[in-house]
Amino acid sequence: MYIPTYEDMLEAHERIKPHIRQTPVRESDYLNQLTGAKLFFKCENFQEPGAFKVRGASNAVFGLDEEQAKLGVATHSSGNHASCLSYAAMKRGIPCNVVMPKTAPQAKKDTVARYGGKITECEPSTTSREETFAKVQAETGGDFVHPYNDPRVIAGQGTCARELVEQTGGLDMVVAPIGGGGMISGTCLTLATLAPETQVIAAEPEQADDAYRSFKAGHIIADDAPKTVADGLLVPLKDLTWHFVSNHVTEIYTASDAEIIDAMKLIWKHVRVVAEASSAVPLAIILKNKDAFADKRVGVILTGGNVDLDKLPWMAG
């Protein structure tokens, strides 16, 4: 297991800068009053494909040597990683193969296809996904870019915290949602060197709290098929992300789906950006644990903004 370093993150940043956006940081006086903290929202939902995952994906894609690049990349994902990897591959002009469960929403498939990703469908089970992916990879020779348990991906995600620290001039804490732990790991990687005084806090849905339980138990606990409105945060930690979480994260807090939806509406109403439910977990846990954040300068990573506008979670189905 190769643990990515601060230098890997710096290299990643140079590599991906021409292909990503330096996203702005938003503030809201109203939310500062409501929480008692000073919040800095890093708008990764403003990346062209709508999620921070374009950072790690671009680092993997643009780091390939010419020979491997010809064969392209491959992954399995039904979420933002699939579209971000397709987007990065399109930017470099190389193939991208994505294995997705046939049950994935049509909107997600459309986005991958729009960026030129080639979709192979599998049954919605781990066995089928792994079999299908092995077959696709054998046929195409595409380099496997894991959604989060990959040093190139983690080094890429770490570039976000670097920008955030530079844009805000220093923070007491950074809060990011945790699913597989890619963003949190990249944040730990960067801040451990750049701003070791800044705490890294992870925010997780109560209904998919495997990282929280892992953190308390001291070893990885993986859940089978959790369900939450924060559907970007369903996957478990893996060895590489567990390394960063267990060594660098200060605390993990959880929030209920109702609290996440309330926080999502507050972000739409007062930050006035379109952020997905997963991105709202940090504000939900800040509102729930005000004492821990009172009077602190807190970076909040809005991880993504890909939302089905016709099915908003606060609207009656």
Add this chain to the structure above:
Amino acid sequence: MYIPTYEDMLEAHERIKPHIRQTPVRESDYLNQLTGAKLFFKCENFQEPGAFKVRGASNAVFGLDEEQAKLGVATHSSGNHASCLSYAAMKRGIPCNVVMPKTAPQAKKDTVARYGGKITECEPSTTSREETFAKVQAETGGDFVHPYNDPRVIAGQGTCARELVEQTGGLDMVVAPIGGGGMISGTCLTLATLAPETQVIAAEPEQADDAYRSFKAGHIIADDAPKTVADGLLVPLKDLTWHFVSNHVTEIYTASDAEIIDAMKLIWKHVRVVAEASSAVPLAIILKNKDAFADKRVGVILTGGNVDLDKLPWMAG
């Protein structure tokens, strides 16, 4: 009638800078492909009270001498001007009296109240509004700040185009929605001196197309109570805004409510910001008149982001 000058705009900018946000400019590769133009979205919805109107309101409020400031300001409005004027007055610590029809949405009243504005309700008729306002003004001595037909307000709105030109490094056109014409007038005022080669295009709802008809007729035509989803654009031109519209605007285009709603969804989905329907009229007219904008660098002013998230216009009532 005093016509504000470029120097008034520069003074306004110095005066209001500490009290407003320099809002970011957003781009979307997807919308560029869709329109064939290069679009620069100026996010005035990111002002703290959620609309560009905080610029003109702040210029009026912070330009008052101490004696007048003690008596505060007053206006009649049921929209963003009321909350932005209340916000600016709160920032200076002076009274703000607002006359609103008793039928105005509770959310609008709540926002004004949150910023310390004192609301006096009137019947939803011009007669009642004017009588009530005269009474409030006589009792309080508050300085009347008209929502748009006021040189201080127009000079303040003009600061937005100045930022936009500086942020983008030059544009072929700027497109803004037109209601009473405050933003369009400020844009004309600024660009006529700063970038006379940049065309100013106004975008209006078909269902409230009084500015379009005025522009074609060569004199002000005012409609009685038009109805459109773009509810920030219902008011007619007045002498001062007509001056700028008739002398400086290159063209006015209109769009139907269905086209405005489609454009609003595109902005939410691809610019990933919460913008109100009025803000979507420019994109609607660009999509409808692609030839006029093809290959041009086009500034688009997203004027506001105060939306009732429980009643989105594309959701079944």
